[in-house]
Amino acid sequence: MGYLEGFAITWRKFARGFVGDDIVTTEYSAGTRSGRHDEKRPKPERFHGRHVLNRYEDGMEKCIGCELCAGVCPARCIYVRGRDNDPADPTSPGERYGYVYEINYLRCIHCDLCVEACPTEAITESKLFEFSFTSREDAIYTKDELVVGDDGRPKRLPWEDWRVGDDEFTSGWVRATAPQGSAAYENRVAWSGELGYGVRAPEAGQASESATVDPGSHGHGHDHAHDGGHH
Amino acid sequence: MGDPLYAGGVGLTVVLVTLLKVLVTFVLLLVATMFMVWFERKIVADMQHRIGPNRAGPWGLLQTLADGTKLFFKEDLLPDRADRIVFRLAPVLAVVPAFLAFAIVPIGGNFAEGGTVSMFGRETFLQLADPPVGVLFFLAMSGIGVYGVMLAGWSSGSKYPLLGGVRATAQIVSYEAALGLSLASVILVNGTLSTHQIVAEQAGAGFGGIIPNWNLVVTGVVPAIIFLIAGTAELNRPPFDLVEAEQELVGGFNTEYSSIRFALFFLAEFMNTVTMSALVVTLFLGGPSGPVWGPEPVRTWFFPIFWFLLKLVVFLFVFVWFRGTLPRLRYDQLMDLGWKALIPLALGWFLLLGAVRVARNEGWNLVVTFGAITVVVVVAVTLLNLSLRAAQRQRLADAEVNA
Numbered sequence: 001m002g003y004l005e006g007f008a009i010t011w012r013k014f015a016r017g018f019v020g021d022d023i024v025t026t027e028y029s030a031g032t033r034s035g036r037h038d039e040k041r042p043k044p045e046r047f048h049g050r051h052v053l054n055r056y057e058d059g060m061e062k063c064i065g066c067e068l069c070a071g072v073c074p075a076r077c078i079y080v081r082g083r084d085n086d087p088a089d090p091t092s093p094g095e096r097y098g099y100v101y102e103i104n105y106l107r108c109i110h111c112d113l114c115v116e117a118c119p120t121e122a123i124t125e126s127k128l129f130e131f132s133f134t135s136r137e138d139a140i141y142t143k144d145e146l147v148v149g150d151d152g153r154p155k156r157l158p159w160e161d162w163r164v165g166d167d168e169f170t171s172g173w174v175r176a177t178a179p180q181g182s183a184a185y186e187n188r189v190a191w192s193g194e195l196g197y198g199v200r201a202p203e204a205g206q207a208s209e210s211a212t213v214d215p216g217s218h219g220h221g222h223d224h225a226h227d228g229g230h231h
Numbered sequence: 232m233g234d235p236l237y238a239g240g241v242g243l244t245v246v247l248v249t250l251l252k253v254l255v256t257f258v259l260l261l262v263a264t265m266f267m268v269w270f271e272r273k274i275v276a277d278m279q280h281r282i283g284p285n286r287a288g289p290w291g292l293l294q295t296l297a298d299g300t301k302l303f304f305k306e307d308l309l310p311d312r313a314d315r316i317v318f319r320l321a322p323v324l325a326v327v328p329a330f331l332a333f334a335i336v337p338i339g340g341n342f343a344e345g346g347t348v349s350m351f352g353r354e355t356f357l358q359l360a361d362p363p364v365g366v367l368f369f370l371a372m373s374g375i376g377v378y379g380v381m382l383a384g385w386s387s388g389s390k391y392p393l394l395g396g397v398r399a400t401a402q403i404v405s406y407e408a409a410l411g412l413s414l415a416s417v418i419l420v421n422g423t424l425s426t427h428q429i430v431a432e433q434a435g436a437g438f439g440g441i442i443p444n445w446n447l448v449v450t451g452v453v454p455a456i457i458f459l460i461a462g463t464a465e466l467n468r469p470p471f472d473l474v475e476a477e478q479e480l481v482g483g484f485n486t487e488y489s490s491i492r493f494a495l496f497f498l499a500e501f502m503n504t505v506t507m508s509a510l511v512v513t514l515f516l517g518g519p520s521g522p523v524w525g526p527e528p529v530r531t532w533f534f535p536i537f538w539f540l541l542k543l544v545v546f547l548f549v550f551v552w553f554r555g556t557l558p559r560l561r562y563d564q565l566m567d568l569g570w571k572a573l574i575p576l577a578l579g580w581f582l583l584l585g586a587v588r589v590a591r592n593e594g595w596n597l598v599v600t601f602g603a604i605t606v607v608v609v610v611a612v613t614l615l616n617l618s619l620r621a622a623q624r625q626r627l628a629d630a631e632v633n634a
Contacts, residue, residue: 003557010278010556017277025282 040163047127048110051103052154052170053147054122055195061091061147062122062192063098069114069123077107078114098122101143106136121172121192126154130161152196173200233363234427235347236355248350256359260333263543264501265295270544271551278555299494307490312388321386322488322495325379329502332372334359335426336509339536342434342520346427348531356427357519357535365426366414369510370407373465376503377403380467380474383496384484395484398562399467399474405569406464406471412577413454413461416584417446417514430518447515450584455515457577459546462507463553464569467500470557473565508546509539516542575615579608 016022026041043049054062065082083099091097114123133139138159149155154167171194193199236245269284269292276283284291309318339357340346347354362368377399384396418424421432435444442448447455464471475483485496512518519535560568583604590600 006556007552010552013280014274014278014552014555017280022280023282024280027282 042165043127045169047125047129048112049126049128049166050105050131050154050160051108051114051123051125051141051146053098053101053143054124054171055148055152056093057193057195057198059150059195060093061097062120063101064092064094064120064122065096065098066119068117068119072113072117074111074113075107075109077104077109078102079104094120098143101146103141103146104139105131105133105141106139115172118172124170124172126170127166128154128160128162131157131159133159148195150195152194171197171200234356234361236353244351244353248353248355251350252355252359256334256338257330259338260330260502260505263505264498265299266292267501267505267547268295268298270547271554274548274551275555302494302497303491305490307492308487310388310487313487314386314388317382317386318487319492321379321383322492322499323379324382325376325499326495326502328372328376328379329499329506332369332376332506333502333509335362335365335368336506336513337361337427337430337518338509338539339519339532341523341531341535342431342518343523344531346431346434358427361425361427364424366418366424366429366514369426369506370411370414373503374403374407376499379496379499380484383488387484387487389487391480391482392484392486395474395476395480395482395486398480399484402464402467402471402473402565402569405566406461406573409457409569409573409577410461410465412574412581413457414514415581416450416454416577419581419584419588420446420449426513426518430513430520433517434520443517443520445515445517445520450515451580453580454577455511457573457580458515459511459549461569461573461577462511463550464565466503466507466550468504468550469554470559471565472559473562476559504547504550505543508543508550511546512539512542518542571619579611583608 013022056062063080065080067080067082070076070078070080079100079102080098081100082096085091085095085097110125110129112125115125118124145155145157147155148170154162154170156162171191173191173194191200236248272294273283273291284294287293287297309315335358337346337356337358340348346356348357349355380399381396384392384394384399387393417429421429423429423432429446433443433445433449467474472483475485477483480486485493488496519539521534521538523530523534525534586600586604589595590597
């Protein structure tokens with residue numbers, strides 16, 4: 001009797017679900033329930049969220065107004081205008097700086113191509129994605145809103161719902177991968193310092209030349225065996 | 232027989248007590264419906280590894296209220312091609328019988344002691360009405376309720392609702408017969424159509440003093456199962472929800488409905504589910520009967536109502552369980568099950584019960600009686616099968632000719 005077996009299955013599932021076992025739904029809402037915030041699943045390290053514009057340790061902006069991000073953007077949501085730095089009081093270490101920087105989040109698809117294109121790690125993404133706004137003006141983030149604050153952390157706007165961890169590791173450091181794309185590539189630190197954090201230490205797998213990893217133990221020796229010869 | 236409340240003429244107290252009962256029945260059914268919607272969503276969620284509503288109120292209990300409020304404030308649309316009067320009438324036609332049908336359900340009263348409770352110094356039944364034709368009244372109301380679905384489909388001026396309405400008509404006609412025939416077994420055994428009397432008949436101790444004297448046992452389980460299946464079909468609940476098969480008919484008969492009119496259909500559907508469960512409990516599981524203890528108000532008020540609600544929840548769960556387990560029937564499977572399985576089975580069982588009763592009353596030899604019954608059953612089943620097969624051959628031959 002196939003039908004009766006089916007009833008047994010749904011009963012077993014019900015019994016387990018009733019005591020809270022085996023439930024695949026994770027509680028998620030940006031709201032509160034009986035006064036406390038819902039817990040959320042941890043987000044992936046390289047989550048594509050709302051952008052931030054980074055600054056160097058000395059407070060200088062990293063953006064040099066080159067407009068490469070605007071050029072590469074497939075959704076055409078970035079608007080940048082560069083301007084020459086005032087020699088007496090420069091905004092960025094280079095010749096020029098981003099005078100106007102706007103991102104329209106009604107168009108942005110969070111593809112991260114702007115981050116890839118940026119030559120100075122100026123634009124990166126945080127892990128924040130809950131920033132529902134109620135007007136088109138709010139949807140267009142201006143430079144003031146995007147640039148990190150003096151503590152090196154992204155600015156929190158009234159309609160944004162930041163949670164613990166969303167604003168950590170938002171700089172170019174977390175995006176740093178080797179030129180050939182392998183996260184395990186081992187070489188010297190190539191990312192720039194950032195306001196409030198300095199030059200971050202490498203993650204496991206991104207160790208610098210001086211680190212105590214013996215390169216001959218796996219990668220190198222293995223190659224030899226495969227090549228069948230020697231260099 | 233009838234309610235002792237009305238025995239001494241109708242005075243002010245009687246009217247007030249009746250009004251109170253109307254109010255309580257109305258509120259109870261509404262609350263039960265609200266609970267049922269929440270209950271169904273929670274149980275099905277548990278069966279599907281989900282959480283279910285848990286935002287509005289404790290454990291999401293107020294979710295139905297929130298949904299209802301939202302529906303009431305939605306835009307009320309009237310399609311251009313709709314029949315305006317019938318379109319407006321249909322939801323009302325669905326919801327009013329759903330309310331009325333619940334009136335005949337006894338929800339309390341200690342039936343070992345007459346089944347009455349004392350209310351403001353008056354003895355009365357704990358049910359809104361006890362007409363001598365109570366069961367027929369229920370059938371009539373569920374029959375009228377179908378008009379709501381049918382007319383809604385017809386008056387929408389749209390093809391999918393029309394198909395949904397047509398399906399509803401065919402389905403209800405098919406399953407009302409099985410429903411009625413399984414009811415006939417109960418009526419045969421209890422010898423009454425009044426729901427109060429039917430419950431009173433089931434009150435005593437049954438076989439061996441342990442097994443309760445419920446119609447479930449007395450009529451031999453089969454009518455109860457047929458009633459449950461036919462009832463599910465009558466309610467248009469899964470697996471018999473062809474009327475609103477989303478995958479085929481968009482939304483079914485209520486595709487063109489929105490706002491409060493849609494809410495009324497929704498309400499009617501769940502009220503009917505509650506009523507049907509209550510009917511199963513009343514007809515087959517002895518209604519509010521069960522072991523009672525304690526002093527006067529606890530014995531006549533608390534325990535019977537408690538037992539009734541407990542049994543009710545069990546059957547509500549069964550309906551949800553059906554939904555969580557069974558996939559929707561195909562249209563021909565639906566008709567096959569109704570006409571070729573349930574109706575012959577219900578009719579055969581009714582005749583069998585009748586034969587056993589006659590044999591017992593006349594004092595016939597039991598062995599001979601059961602032998603004769605077995606022979607008749609075997610012959611009937613064989614004949615039925617032969618006729619079904621002959622009909623199938625004929626159909627296939629026709630199909631070949633036409634092809």
